[in-house]
Amino acid sequence: MNSELSAPPLRRRLICMVYEAMLLFGIVFVSGFIFDVITQSKHALVLRHARMAWLFLVIGTYFVFCWSRSGQTLAMQTWRIKVVDLDGGKLPVVKAMVRYCLAWMWFLPAMALVYQLGLKQWPSMAVLAIGMAGWAYTARMDKQGQFLHDRWAKTRLIHIPAKIDPKATEED
Numbered sequence: 001m002n003s004e005l006s007a008p009p010l011r012r013r014l015i016c017m018v019y020e021a022m023l024l025f026g027i028v029f030v031s032g033f034i035f036d037v038i039t040q041s042k043h044a045l046v047l048r049h050a051r052m053a054w055l056f057l058v059i060g061t062y063f064v065f066c067w068s069r070s071g072q073t074l075a076m077q078t079w080r081i082k083v084v085d086l087d088g089g090k091l092p093v094v095k096a097m098v099r100y101c102l103a104w105m106w107f108l109p110a111m112a113l114v115y116q117l118g119l120k121q122w123p124s125m126a127v128l129a130i131g132m133a134g135w136a137y138t139a140r141m142d143k144q145g146q147f148l149h150d151r152w153a154k155t156r157l158i159h160i161p162a163k164i165d166p167k168a169t170e171e172d
Contacts, residue, residue: 005084005156006158006159007139008079008080008157010136010139010140012079013079015079016076016081017075020075027058028055031055032055035054060097060100063099067096068090068091068096070082071083071090081158081159082157083096083150083156083157083158084155084156086155102149103149106132106149107128107131110130110132111128113131114128135148135149
Protein backbone atom coordinates (compact mmCIF):
# COMPACT_ATOMS: atom_id res chain seq x y z
CA MET A 1 0.00 0.00 0.00
CA ASN A 2 1.33 3.39 -0.96
CA SER A 3 1.81 5.59 2.13
CA GLU A 4 0.79 8.59 0.02
CA LEU A 5 -2.69 7.07 -0.17
CA SER A 6 -3.29 6.94 3.58
CA ALA A 7 -6.74 7.78 4.84
CA PRO A 8 -7.19 11.07 6.69
CA PRO A 9 -8.07 10.77 10.38
CA LEU A 10 -11.76 10.20 11.06
CA ARG A 11 -11.98 13.42 13.09
CA ARG A 12 -10.69 15.45 10.13
CA ARG A 13 -13.22 13.83 7.80
CA LEU A 14 -16.12 14.53 10.15
CA ILE A 15 -15.11 18.17 10.63
CA CYS A 16 -14.86 18.46 6.85
CA MET A 17 -18.42 17.14 6.61
CA VAL A 18 -19.66 19.86 8.98
CA TYR A 19 -17.99 22.51 6.81
CA GLU A 20 -19.46 20.84 3.72
CA ALA A 21 -22.93 21.02 5.30
CA MET A 22 -22.55 24.77 5.78
CA LEU A 23 -21.56 25.19 2.13
CA LEU A 24 -24.44 22.98 1.02
CA PHE A 25 -26.84 25.24 2.92
CA GLY A 26 -26.05 28.01 0.45
CA ILE A 27 -26.37 25.70 -2.55
CA VAL A 28 -29.71 24.36 -1.32
CA PHE A 29 -30.98 27.87 -0.54
CA VAL A 30 -30.15 29.22 -4.01
CA SER A 31 -31.36 26.13 -5.87
CA GLY A 32 -34.57 26.12 -3.79
CA PHE A 33 -35.13 29.74 -4.75
CA ILE A 34 -34.58 28.89 -8.43
CA PHE A 35 -37.04 25.99 -8.11
CA ASP A 36 -39.65 28.30 -6.56
CA VAL A 37 -39.20 30.92 -9.29
CA ILE A 38 -39.44 28.37 -12.09
CA THR A 39 -42.48 26.57 -10.61
CA GLN A 40 -44.09 29.71 -9.11
CA SER A 41 -44.30 27.77 -5.84
CA LYS A 42 -45.19 29.85 -2.80
CA HIS A 43 -45.04 27.10 -0.17
CA ALA A 44 -42.35 24.51 0.53
CA LEU A 45 -44.84 21.64 0.67
CA VAL A 46 -46.16 22.40 -2.81
CA LEU A 47 -44.47 20.06 -5.29
CA ARG A 48 -42.55 18.53 -2.37
CA HIS A 49 -41.39 15.41 -4.23
CA ALA A 50 -40.31 17.42 -7.26
CA ARG A 51 -38.39 19.77 -4.96
CA MET A 52 -36.62 16.84 -3.28
CA ALA A 53 -35.71 15.34 -6.66
CA TRP A 54 -34.42 18.74 -7.84
CA LEU A 55 -32.27 19.16 -4.71
CA PHE A 56 -30.96 15.60 -5.01
CA LEU A 57 -29.87 16.37 -8.58
CA VAL A 58 -28.36 19.77 -7.74
CA ILE A 59 -26.39 18.44 -4.77
CA GLY A 60 -25.35 15.41 -6.81
CA THR A 61 -24.18 17.64 -9.66
CA TYR A 62 -22.07 19.65 -7.21
CA PHE A 63 -20.37 16.58 -5.74
CA VAL A 64 -19.94 14.66 -8.99
CA PHE A 65 -18.50 17.72 -10.75
CA CYS A 66 -16.02 18.44 -7.95
CA TRP A 67 -15.00 14.82 -7.38
CA SER A 68 -14.52 14.02 -11.07
CA ARG A 69 -12.76 17.31 -11.86
CA SER A 70 -10.25 17.63 -9.03
CA GLY A 71 -11.22 15.00 -6.47
CA GLN A 72 -12.11 17.72 -3.97
CA THR A 73 -14.95 19.99 -2.97
CA LEU A 74 -14.15 23.34 -1.36
CA ALA A 75 -14.43 21.81 2.11
CA MET A 76 -12.16 18.94 1.11
CA GLN A 77 -9.57 21.41 -0.20
CA THR A 78 -9.64 23.27 3.10
CA TRP A 79 -9.17 20.08 5.13
CA ARG A 80 -6.67 18.55 2.64
CA ILE A 81 -8.79 15.52 1.79
CA LYS A 82 -9.14 14.08 -1.68
CA VAL A 83 -11.25 11.29 -3.16
CA VAL A 84 -9.45 9.09 -5.66
CA ASP A 85 -9.84 5.82 -7.48
CA LEU A 86 -8.38 2.71 -5.84
CA ASP A 87 -5.14 3.20 -7.79
CA GLY A 88 -4.90 6.83 -6.67
CA GLY A 89 -6.10 8.24 -9.98
CA LYS A 90 -8.81 10.72 -10.89
CA LEU A 91 -12.42 9.58 -10.43
CA PRO A 92 -14.41 8.92 -13.60
CA VAL A 93 -17.82 10.60 -13.67
CA VAL A 94 -19.69 7.29 -13.36
CA LYS A 95 -17.70 6.29 -10.27
CA ALA A 96 -18.32 9.73 -8.74
CA MET A 97 -22.06 9.25 -9.38
CA VAL A 98 -21.99 5.82 -7.73
CA ARG A 99 -20.12 7.26 -4.73
CA TYR A 100 -22.67 10.07 -4.40
CA CYS A 101 -25.59 7.66 -4.36
CA LEU A 102 -23.87 5.31 -1.91
CA ALA A 103 -22.94 8.22 0.39
CA TRP A 104 -26.64 8.62 1.12
CA MET A 105 -26.24 5.51 3.29
CA TRP A 106 -25.08 7.97 5.97
CA PHE A 107 -28.77 8.90 6.31
CA LEU A 108 -31.11 6.46 4.55
CA PRO A 109 -31.15 3.53 7.03
CA ALA A 110 -31.87 5.87 9.96
CA MET A 111 -34.42 7.85 7.95
CA ALA A 112 -36.22 4.62 7.03
CA LEU A 113 -36.31 3.63 10.70
CA VAL A 114 -37.63 7.07 11.71
CA TYR A 115 -40.35 6.78 9.09
CA GLN A 116 -41.24 3.20 10.02
CA LEU A 117 -41.49 4.01 13.74
CA GLY A 118 -43.30 7.30 13.11
CA LEU A 119 -40.79 9.23 15.21
CA LYS A 120 -40.96 13.02 15.45
CA GLN A 121 -38.73 15.82 16.78
CA TRP A 122 -35.95 14.81 19.22
CA PRO A 123 -36.39 11.02 19.00
CA SER A 124 -36.01 11.22 15.22
CA MET A 125 -32.87 13.34 15.60
CA ALA A 126 -31.45 10.83 18.08
CA VAL A 127 -32.02 7.95 15.65
CA LEU A 128 -30.39 9.94 12.83
CA ALA A 129 -27.39 10.77 15.04
CA ILE A 130 -26.98 7.14 16.08
CA GLY A 131 -27.26 6.02 12.45
CA MET A 132 -24.62 8.52 11.33
CA ALA A 133 -22.31 7.50 14.19
CA GLY A 134 -22.76 3.88 13.18
CA TRP A 135 -21.86 4.69 9.58
CA ALA A 136 -18.81 6.69 10.71
CA TYR A 137 -17.75 3.65 12.70
CA THR A 138 -17.42 1.66 9.46
CA ALA A 139 -14.15 3.54 8.90
CA ARG A 140 -12.86 2.21 12.22
CA MET A 141 -13.70 -1.35 11.20
CA ASP A 142 -11.93 -1.07 7.83
CA LYS A 143 -8.23 -1.95 7.93
CA GLN A 144 -7.45 0.93 5.53
CA GLY A 145 -9.69 3.40 7.37
CA GLN A 146 -12.18 3.86 4.53
CA PHE A 147 -15.93 4.32 4.90
CA LEU A 148 -18.15 1.47 3.74
CA HIS A 149 -19.61 3.51 0.87
CA ASP A 150 -16.07 4.19 -0.40
CA ARG A 151 -15.30 0.47 -0.23
CA TRP A 152 -18.47 -0.28 -2.22
CA ALA A 153 -17.82 2.48 -4.76
CA LYS A 154 -14.17 1.38 -5.14
CA THR A 155 -12.91 4.82 -4.13
CA ARG A 156 -10.68 6.07 -1.32
CA LEU A 157 -10.30 9.21 0.71
CA ILE A 158 -6.68 10.25 1.06
CA HIS A 159 -4.91 12.80 3.20
CA ILE A 160 -2.93 15.45 1.31
CA PRO A 161 0.06 16.56 3.35
CA ALA A 162 0.54 20.28 3.90
CA LYS A 163 3.05 21.85 1.57
CA ILE A 164 6.04 23.29 3.37
CA ASP A 165 7.19 26.62 2.03
CA PRO A 166 11.00 26.36 1.58
CA LYS A 167 11.38 30.11 2.20
CA ALA A 168 9.62 29.82 5.55
CA THR A 169 12.10 27.17 6.75
CA GLU A 170 15.19 29.19 5.84
CA GLU A 171 16.82 31.10 8.64
CA ASP A 172 17.48 34.78 8.12
